[in-house]
Amino acid sequence: MKTVKIFFIIFFIFSFNHLKANDDENLKSKITKNLRCLICQGQSVYDSDSEFANSLKTLVDMKIEEGLSENQIYDFFKDKYGEWILYDPIFHKNTYFLWLLPLLMFFLGGAIIFKKLIKKN
């Protein structure tokens, strides 16, 4: 019975392998998911079917073919449209608060729990 179980687990894990598609296609969807569609706000370029988003998808394709790296492509769009086009904001003085607040909350919460536990003991 145990060997059957192990067999099924291994089969289950390996059955996910076929999901791994072409690398370029993966990179394209990763990049377009991180680009904001500027005329259909609230949607990524990947999700949108607007004229603007479709042009962006074509351009991302071309840039990948030219051999540009993921970061170079982000830099290109950042240069044209500003940082707002990226869903993943970069860590600099305008975004310190955004990046550090969750960490601060986490440590504060941890400290409170720690303090309570010490008190109980």
Added chain:
Amino acid sequence: MKNKILPIAFSLIFIIIFILFYKGLQDTSIYTPKSKIKDKVPVFSVNQFNSDKTISSSELFKSDKFYLLNIWSSWCVPCRKEHPLLMELSLRENIELIGLNYKDKNKNANSFLNELGNPYKEIIFDKEGIYAIEWGAYGVPETFIIYNNMIIEKYIGPLNEQSLDEIKNLIK
């Protein structure tokens, strides 16, 4: 004393977050890219309209002259509205109008120009909409004023009487 610090800190954080969110509510959620004025003209080579020839940005924009690049399309309704203003501007000698035909069909674009007139000295053809992105545009119509290979002014959306006056003042 120690017991008091925590509630005070919490209420402070709460107040700060409340103010931030409240201010955020009043902000407009529609974002327009910062107009990148004083930026260099992008370098590109693109197909000419109604021809198989390509033309480069350096051939299009000579220094010491004013240019107006207008992104238009026959399917774009606001383009129709601003077209008479472009026709008026094309009569002036100190500015050259260049059209960037955006994601259009050749036949429709030609009938648009036949119907309303052609204000452009040169038209470039952007079938995929990728050259418009090089300009940092995100739709039609959009207008750029260029001088000495620099973008000196940018208008998002159709031109109106007020923007036309601004352009006329710029090129005086």
